[in-house]
Amino acid sequence: EVQLVETGGGLIQPGGSLRLSCAASGFTVGSSYMAWVRQAPGKGLQWVSVIYSGGTTYYTDSVKGRFTISRDNSENTLHLQMNSLRAEDTAVYYCARETIGRYDSWGQGTLVTVSS
Amino acid sequence: DIVMTQSPDSLAVSLGERATINCKSSQSVLSSSNNKNYLAWYQQKPGQPPKLLIYWSSTRESGVPDRFSGSGSGTDFTLTISSLQAEDVAVYYCQQHYSSLRTFGQGTKVEIK
Numbered sequence: 147e148v149q150l151v152e153t154g155g156g157l158i159q160p161g162g163s164l165r166l167s168c169a170a171s172g173f174t175v176g177s178s179y180m181a182w183v184r185q186a187p188g189k190g191l192q193w194v195s196v197i198y199s200g201g202t203t204y205y206t207d208s209v210k211g212r213f214t215i216s217r218d219n220s221e222n223t224l225h226l227q228m229n230s231l232r233a234e235d236t237a238v239y240y241c242a243r244e245t246i247g248r249y250d251s252w253g254q255g256t257l258v259t260v261s262s
Numbered sequence: 263d264i265v266m267t268q269s270p271d272s273l274a275v276s277l278g279e280r281a282t283i284n285c286k287s288s289q290s291v292l293s294s295s296n297n298k299n300y301l302a303w304y305q306q307k308p309g310q311p312p313k314l315l316i317y318w319s320s321t322r323e324s325g326v327p328d329r330f331s332g333s334g335s336g337t338d339f340t341l342t343i344s345s346l347q348a349e350d351v352a353v354y355y356c357q358q359h360y361s362s363l364r365t366f367g368q369g370t371k372v373e374i375k
Binding site for chain 2: 181183190191192193196206207227240242244246247250251252253255256260
């Protein structure tokens with residue numbers, strides 16, 4: 147059974163850094179396309195970033211240069227390093243497995259709150 | 263970026279009646295190489311992550327009831343719930359995966375009238 151579990155969220159001050167993790171089971175992260183999708187409170191879904199099985203990465207414009215997606219194949223885990231956090235980064239962050247472009251498995255999400 | 267625009271933002275439908283949600287992309291998401299539309303639909307209930315319903319614009323994900331159907335091509339797509347059930351109350355999102363920068367529609371909230 148495919149399972150994704152996100153950790154690492156919390157309250158952080160503007161300008162701070164946070165690292166999210168997504169532990170996967172039931173499949174191999176390194177052989178998959180993996181993504182982060184976020185949802186601000188009461189708002190819709192926003193695609194954030196993807197890492198392809200070959201290592202290529204893409205980011206939405208608003209996080210480019212501040213966020214870094216990576217994976218640890220030995221731990222079968224996806225990460226999102228978030229730097230220079232802003233209030234508008236406040237959201238629930240979901241990790242998802244991408245299968246030919248569609249997200250067929252999702253974690254339960256981890257809440258990131260950026261506030262002083 | 264490809265902008266996805268859904269309509270309406272919300273709709274109320276009586277139990278057993280049809281619900282129709284539209285999604286328009288700012289550019290075609292039809293691939294000329296395989297003639298597939300890179301368009302998916304998701305359902306999200308409160309407090310839950312999204313759930314994949316439809317991919318390739320019209321292919322139902324395994325386990326999704328057949329009252330859910332998708333149609334359309336190019337830039338215009340539709341998700342139809344043929345006979346609304348109480349458990350279908352949710353927000354529905356379209357998503358394109360034609361571009362490396364994936365994007366979602368803003369969501370459509372479906373309620374019971």
